[in-house]
Amino acid sequence: MDSYVTLDKIVRQALIANGEESLHKYARYLQFGMEGAKDFYMDSAQDVKTVRLTMDAVKQVELPLDFVDWVKVGVVIGDRIKVMGVCDTLPILTVRDDCGALQPYTSNVPANSIPIDSILYGGYYFFNYTNEWGELTGKLYGIGGGYTDIGYFRVLRNLGDHGVIQFNSDVNTTDVYLEYISNGFDPKEETIINSYAEKCIQFYIHWRVAWHKHGAASGNAKESEFQYYNELRKARIRVMGLTTREVLELSRKYYIQAPKM
Amino acid sequence: MASLAVLRDQIIRRLVGGDQISDSQIDPREIELLILQVLNAAIKIEYFTNIRAEDVHGVSGQYIATYICDVKKDLVRREDYITLTQPFVALPNDKGLDQITPMNGKCRFFIPVKVGFSSLYNGLPAGNLELKTGFYPERNKVFFTKDIMSQGTSKVMVKLIVAAGSDVVIPPDMEETIVKEVMSIMIPKMPQDKIVDNVDNPQV
Secondary structure (H helix, E strand, C coil): CCCEEEHHHHHHHHHHHCCECCCCCHHHHHHHHHHHHHHHHHHCCCCEEEEEEECCCCCEEECCCCEEEEEEEEEEECCEEEECEECCCCCCCCEECCCCCEECCCCCCCCCCCCHHHHHCCCCCCCCCECCCCCECCCCCCCCCCCCCCCEEEEECCCCCCCEEEECCCCCCCEEEEEEEECCCCCCCCCEEEHHHHHHHHHHHHHHHHHHCCCCCHHHHHHHHHHHHHHHHHHHHHHCCCCHHHHHHHHHHCCCCCCCC | CCCHHHHHHHHHHHHHCCCCCCCCCCCHHHHHHHHHHHHHHHHHHHHHHHHHHHCCECCCHHHEEEEEEECEEECCCCEEEEECCCCCCCCHHHCCEEEEEECCCCCCCCEECCCCHHHHCCCCHHHHHHHCCEEEEECCEEEECCCCCCCCCCEEEEEEECCCCCCCCCCHHHHHHHHHHHHHHHCCCCCCCCCCCCCCCCCC
């Protein structure tokens, strides 16, 4: 069994199952298939797509066409991903020059003004790392964790054609690594579906066709709906299959070596 | 199994009560035309009978007529099209236009869509038909949703559901029905006797 099947194949299987001997209802069935696939991708598929995007001069990257939500935004360093932090204080309003071209924000904080730390650290002021003569003591207490030196980002869905990710002005990389949940559709490619969900999508099509069928008894649609949810349940079990090894690993994850007194 | 010509001759013999005589006014071409008209009407009935009886949305492959058509470009509409050799049986969803495949790759296939497809599916994910090309009939032409000529397709194979041409296949179980139907049309009918009197069929 292939790990993926095309939506085209599922749609044609649904046509055959409904007694169609030609492709005249293909577009309608395809539309239903895509709706079913979208539901599956967003709620159950656990398929995370990965892209490397290039940041432009205004510290933005365009969101992919099939972007639904982000999972990880970062920079690849060696064989690891260094993740960036989410920052909701990055402005949504854009800065434009006289010609209307987008301009980058700069940190624009005078050296003797509010230290950048106080912006990054949620507006709190920290002065306990200097002594009374302004010398750094090297000890910065009270900040806590959760800050990154790679950079910060904010997803702005209403900018650009399909939304953008805005980075803070201090980010000094142009190569951004993005893991995201996809709606499963890319207009430049054929739609592919996890083989585990093949029947599930097919039954979704049957359900919707039965639901909208002119003059059909509502019992048929209800039966089709029941079959679809049964197939969805099976697909979710297959996709999210938890093995005994994973359970064992989870149980051992929080065992830590205790200091001996 | 009777061909169109055999069935035509049979009907003429029945109508004239023997071999056709030289001064008979029955034109064999008219009989052929009637046979095809009756058969095309029967195809439509068979389509709906199949749905009711077997839940099959199609008709027998015996009714498929295949043609090769040249692809042309409509410079005003900027769409590729073909001109149909003849009309097809009007079935729901334009199913009379059964299939169109490019001659330069028969494993590829075009997707039949309706005339309003491009506006109805505009912006929807299904609108790109999974990168496939759609086609829709408009009068005696069929337009394609993509520029297929630039993809190297200059000829396409068209399959129509229609009874046409001298090589038409008439299913044996249909022969008697067709003969009866054509004869009922051809048998001369007496003019209506509209005046209530004891004189039959006055020439009014």
